Amino acid sequence: MSSTTVNGCMKQVTGGSVHTPAGFKATGLHTKVKRKRKDLGVIVCDEAASAAAVYTLNQIQAAPLAVTKESIAAGGTLRAVVVNSGQANACTGKAGMEDAYEMQKKTADTFGLSPLDVAVASTGTIGDRIKMDKILPGIKEMKPEAEASGSDAFAESILTTDTGTKQTCYVTEIDGKAVHIGGVAKGSGMIHPNMATMLGFVTTDANIAPEHLQQALSEITDRTFNRITIDGDTSTNDMVLTLASGKAGNEPLHEDHPDWIPFIQALQSVCEELSKQIARDGEGATKLIEVQVHGAPSDEDAGKIAKQIVGSDLLKTAVYGTDGNWGRIICAIGYSGVTIDPDTIDISIGPHSTLLNSEPVDFSEEAVTNHLKQDEVFIAVNLNLGNGNGKAWGCDLTYDYVRINAGYRT
Structure with missing residues (x-):
């Protein structure tokens, strides 16, 4: 895996993605919810990871967002995120909430976790319940891997009308340690964020507490994901979720840390690159x-x-x-x-x-x-x-x- 210098010691990692930061694995598979493409994915961290998220400001929010907010609020950490594409599980009432909780529990059981260790995300057609008879067996079959093939499979599993996957990774130096930040996203239509009308997942091996990770993500979202627009529509499901494993071994990051700015620059580079990939892939777009x-x-x-x-x-x-x-x-x-x-x-x-x-x-x-x-x-x-x-x-x-x-x- 090679890298290209971008800004001083910050480099873009060729072929890097959410699997690149230490501690993370990912995969995706086809459960037949969609005709051909993969439609179910998971990212798993070896240990409890600091978690932060930003969410759509649409007042109509899908069931998975409520479940994810609850998980993060419980302790500020997560171990996994499970994502399905094809059905949004939005405007599906009490049954939709039950489905989101069942996806969370099945993922927790599969990987030996507590349900509150798991975030849930869905994307697809609003008003359709998830085909749980396909998704639940699929969750049990997933075998995450810390290889590019795992990230590639995950990136494909979250797509809807996208024409291709969207991934990137940067590395910077914090306290003399190499800190990696990898990201994957989907988005092609209904893009007019006020947060971010898409799904984005960012992993890092930086050592950073949840509250400082949230501060960084919120600040950077305003300059990146909130600056893209395809068609003026803001959707019901979408969020950016960031997980930090702490495995890089740096001193805990915070605003007064001498390497806070390099970390912010690298995180912003990941989010800006994903934002541009989403904008480039707008539905029907040529430019x-x-x-x-x-x-x-x-x-x-x-x-x-x-x-x-x-x-x-x-x-x-x-x-x-x-x-x-x-x-x-x-x-x-x-x-x-x-x-x-x-x-x-x-x-x-x-x-x-x-x-x-x-x-x-x-x-x-x-x-x-x-x-x-x-x-x-x-x-x-x-x-x-x-x-x-x-x-x-x-x-x-x-x-x-x-x-x-x-x-x-x-």
Whole structure:
């Protein structure tokens, strides 16, 4: 397993994922809930792992979220997470809660754990109960492994309309020890997080208490998973769950630890990479769009404007059609809710300036069109008001998005 230096001592681990941090194993299998793809997965830690999570803010929340919140609240640690795809177990009433608890108990029994050691997650069609006659025997058959094949199987098992798996891993140095952070996610549609409308699972061998892990995850979620949008819909099931085994042997991490910043940078790199993979894989998408906003009154304002721009259906369709219509960008800035000066705005599409101090700039339509034909499209805005910076990611809006969602249940 090789690594690439990204920022000082931080490196991206080629082929790394949730199995890479010490103490973790994973797997996934096909129970026939779905026709072909794997549909059941598990991550298991050798010992009690510090746990932290962020959840969808949709007021309608699926049964597995309630079960997971209860488990984490019981002691701040977990040993396993079990995930099914195909049925969301959302809006399924008391029976759905019973199913989620039964999945938790079967997983605990299979791996010799307490039920409160187990988190539960589900994704798929809302209103459908889980096919427990397939899932429960599948849980008993799962054999997690600390190999890439285990992470690959898990990553496949959580997919719905995704076109491929989403995994990454970074390593950094804490107290002279190598600390790994690996992640896997799913998400392709119903992506407009306020937390994160997707499923994400992050493992690390860092030694960090649950409350400090929660602090780090909440802070980073606002800058990564909360900055992606595909279609403006926020789902009912979704969360990011982080587990820390402590096996790296570093001194306990906290905000005053001298290596807190390197840890935060590595965790943010994992979450940002997963966020970009989700945005790139938006339903029907052909392009990843990254919007960078500078010169805002605050970082929060910059992030809000960036997400407003990348979430604009008019902008998304213009990118699909390779139309350099910067008017759609400035329009989104204007209705973002952030206080701006309408006379000081700069806009660039790729390297090409289109607006300077809110005055149109002559530019080559052909050059801008050529940039919009690329797989990755970059839009930069400078409000020239302050020191706030922020980024957001999304994708173009295509005919295929309508096709995929018009036939989602068929």
